[in-house]
Amino acid sequence: xxxxxxxxxxxxxxxxxxxxxxxxxxxxxxxxxxxxxxxxxxxxxxxxxxxxxxxxxxxxxxxxxxxxxxxxxxxxxxxxxxxxxxxxxxxxxxxxxxxxxxxxxxxxxxxxxxxxx
Amino acid sequence: xxxxxxxxxxxxxxxxxxxxxxxxxxxxxxxxxxxxxxxxxxxxxxxxxxxxxxxxxxxxxxxxxxxxxxxxxxxxxxxxxxxxxxxxxxxxxxxxxxxxxxxxxxx
Numbered sequence: 422x423x424x425x426x427x428x429x430x431x432x433x434x435x436x437x438x439x440x441x442x443x444x445x446x447x448x449x450x451x452x453x454x455x456x457x458x459x460x461x462x463x464x465x466x467x468x469x470x471x472x473x474x475x476x477x478x479x480x481x482x483x484x485x486x487x488x489x490x491x492x493x494x495x496x497x498x499x500x501x502x503x504x505x506x507x508x509x510x511x512x513x514x515x516x517x518x519x520x521x522x523x524x525x526x527x528x529x530x531x532x533x534x535x536x537x538x
Numbered sequence: 539x540x541x542x543x544x545x546x547x548x549x550x551x552x553x554x555x556x557x558x559x560x561x562x563x564x565x566x567x568x569x570x571x572x573x574x575x576x577x578x579x580x581x582x583x584x585x586x587x588x589x590x591x592x593x594x595x596x597x598x599x600x601x602x603x604x605x606x607x608x609x610x611x612x613x614x615x616x617x618x619x620x621x622x623x624x625x626x627x628x629x630x631x632x633x634x635x636x637x638x639x640x641x642x643x644x645x
Contacts, residue, residue, distance in 0.1 A: 457634075466625065466636060466637075466638050466639045467582065467625055467627075467636040467639075468636070469633055469634040469635065469636070472634075480632055480633075481633075482633040483539075483633060484633075516581055516582075520629075522587075522588075523570055523572070523587075523588075523629030524572040524584055524587040524588070524593075524627070524629060525572070525574070525582070525584060525627070526584055526593070527584075528581040528582055528583070529581060530580075530581055531581050
């Protein structure tokens with residue numbers, strides 16, 4: 422079973438850059454899956470941020486597209502998220518997940534990122 | 539963007555009761571609709587994929603149905619451990635979207 426583990430700073434200053442990594446185990450990041458980021462503001466619902474394939478192909482949510490970049494590191498079997506120009510509205514639990522055939526089969530435990538000075 | 543609307547937003551149910559949660563899509567999405575369970579302080583877990591296919595290891599009391607724009611998640615004989623928020627999600631058209639969630643409380 423695929424396991425995912427998010428990591429990164431828990432506090433980011435307003436107008437700064439959020440940078441997270443998701444380490445994948447139990448599967449190769451070069452397998453026929455898409456790798457996604459989903460976030461959840463405190464007490465609210467789920468929002469899909471975007472996804473990346475091992476080739477580097479990406480799909481982003483239009484609501485965040487101008488501020489998001491995703492990348493894959495095959496040598497470390499991990500993928501990453503960069504979100505620029507953050508505000509308090511970006512405070513959320515950030516999850517990485519694997520998409521097998523459209524559905525999110527497995528999720529990481531999540532990492533809370535707070536945007537505050 | 540496809541909007542998913544769940545109903546109800548909240549449901550308080552006695553153990554062993556039957557729970558029905560609906561998800562309506564703003565456009566026809568075939569059966570590309572999936573259901574997740576999120577318990578407090580945990581990440582979401584896949585329950586049902588493609589409207590009616592149970593995910594590995596999910597108890598048989600969870601089932602899904604529907605196609606087109608209207609979908610249903612059913613929990614037969616609710617157990618205390620089923621207290622959670624349930625979300626639907628569509629993978630028919632980018633951007634992938636989620637319903638707003640339905641919180642199920644045990645009376």
